[in-house]
Amino acid sequence: MSKPMASDFEVTSYNDLFGNDDEKKLIDGLNRAKEEIKILPLSELHERADHPFKVRRDTQMDELVGSIKEIGVMQPGMARPRKEGGYEVLAGYRRWLGCEIAGLSEMPFIVGNYDDDTAIRIMIHTNKYRDSFLPSEKARAYKMDYEAAKRQGKRNGGKKTLEEMAEEFGESWKTIQRFIWLARLNDELLEMVDAERIGISQGVALSFLNEEEQSYVQEIVEKTGCKISKDDAEKLKGYSKEGNLTYALAKEVLVKKKSAVVERKVTIKEKNIKEYFPESYTSQEIEKVLYQLLDEWKKKQNFAENIGDTTHTQKTEE
Secondary structure (H helix, E strand, C coil), X not given: CCCCCXXXXXXXXXXXXXXXHHHHHHHHCCCCCCEEEEEXXXXXXXXXXXXXXXXXXXXXXXXXXXXXXXXXXXXXXXXXXXXXXXXXXXXXXXXXXXXXXXXXXEEEEEEEXXXXXXXXXXXXXXXXXXXXXXXXXXXXXXXXXXXXXXXXXXXXXXXXXXXXXXXXXXXXHHHHHHHHHHCCCCXXXXXHHHCCCCCHHHHHHHCCCCHHHHHXXXXXXXXXXXXXXXXXXXXXXXXXXXXXXXXXXXXXXXXXCCCCCCCCCCCCCHHHHHHHCCXXXXXXXXXXXXXXXXXXXXXXXXXXXXXXXXXXXXXXXX
């Protein structure tokens, strides 16, 4: 079956691309330059270095590949020309990978000369209806969109607020704020949050640590495998705020010291003491005798030690 060509798409059909009228309104409100649909060779496509979303080879990807093999790509991606040559992909990363797996050599894109902030917002908002996100993906996406929208707002005489973002993304503004804070974690700690080695609440608290302090926590967790409780994370945040957080203090908070007392379990086999007791003795009677003998032995040990100390003292005095 033939694959879709550029003439099969309408550049004004953004509802199909962005999901609903609210998305169309948002994208239409961005600073978009003249656009056109092009069929681009996959060899000319490049990923954005700061793209916050990961493309997974999962069951949904396998289904997408099957659809592409059968009917081609019916929904174009979005891209912009690069100064270095080729095109920077803004939307359509899953379709791009699906085309590669399916053995295609090209894919349709809406291409425009978008400015940096518009490119960021297109990239974020065309991905927000995905089924699931890792905490790191959501954190980086919200931070990038918030900062880009603020810059655009300043240019247009307006100001982006967390409340506006909350409405756009269907989250509370407090949740938006927490994820923006979470994005301040270093990459290694964010990966630990993704892997559920660190909870999101703990990650938010740790995001208030500076870069060096975060490296302390990262190293301690990697070396010891310790778990970070909410209380631990808040303690570290407090020490950091006071300017007192050191590696040693972080380790003291995170690594709980085990008791130095080693539990000992002693078992006496019956065959080893059988000859010392009459057969009529019960276990309780044998145990009582053993305790009495041990008590006498201990008294003799103490007496011998005291005698030794007295002798040593006398010799010293002489």
